[in-house]
Amino acid sequence: MRKIGGFRFFNQTGDQVYERAPYSHTVAWLQLTATKASGMEYTCVYWVQDSGQQIHSNRSLPLSIKVQDAPMAPVLSLDPQQPVYRYGNNVKLLCNAPLPSFYIREFQYYADFGLAISIPVWKVENYSYNLKITGGEVSGSYSCAxxxxQSGRVVRSESSLWVNVYVKSQPISWIREIVIGGSFFTINGLIFFFSHHLKKKR
Structure with a gap:
């Protein structure tokens, strides 16, 4: 009994793009990354070994792969728009999509330090995320998508341009400086008082 020796895959120009061999199973697959360049027709063949020779099957019917561009990028803006934010402030990240709201299923917000927030929505063209300025850890660049x-599946848009949220370091208040300074002089005064008192006893 003849056994399958392997599979070969070809693009529409006839060039071999992948070979799976040795391979004895009856099903093989070609995994593609969806890019404009990969959008074309593909065919495949298999072969069997017979007396040390490869006997190829006829080529399969062509399968057409269509690759569409990702939906256009949204525009991310800040409200209020400020060059510097301080502890305790709130800023809205507003992601504005260029498509009719009927098609949108979800917004996602990203930060360059690893933050990712998903917000399911329905029939809105923009959605805001309220970012609380709790400290320097939220300072960074933000983007959204x-x-x-589309075509029976959920498709992610291109990402928006990055916007910067700069958080200024919390300064030491003048009250705190007075308290700390006052404590310093109080402690030193007590040390001087007890030292002077001990000397008088001697």
């Missing part, structure tokens, strides 16, 4: 239902 949206997801639409």
């Amino acid at each position: 949206y997801f639409v239902f």
Whole structure:
């Protein structure tokens, strides 16, 4: 009994793009990354070994792969727009999509330090995320994207341009300086008082 020896895959120009061999199973697959360059027709063949020779099957019917561009990038803005934010402030990250709201299923917000927040939505063209300025850890660059239902599946848009949220370090208040300074002089005064008192006893 003849056994399958392997599979070969070809693009529409006839060039071999992948070979799976040796391979004895009856099913093989070609994994593609969806890019404009990969959008074309593909065919495949298999072969069997017979007396040390490869006997190829006829080529399969062509399968067409269509690759569409990702939906256009949204625009991310800040409200209020300020060069510097301080502890205790709130700033809204507003992601504005260029598509009709009916198609949008979700917004996502990203930060360059690893933050990722998903917000399911329905029939809105923009959605804001309220960022609380709790400390320097939220200082960084932010971006957003949206997801639409397209061709029977959920598709992510291109990412927006990055916007910067700069958080200024919390300064020491003048009251705190007075308290700390007053404590310093009080402690030193007590040390001087007890030292002077001990000397008088001697």
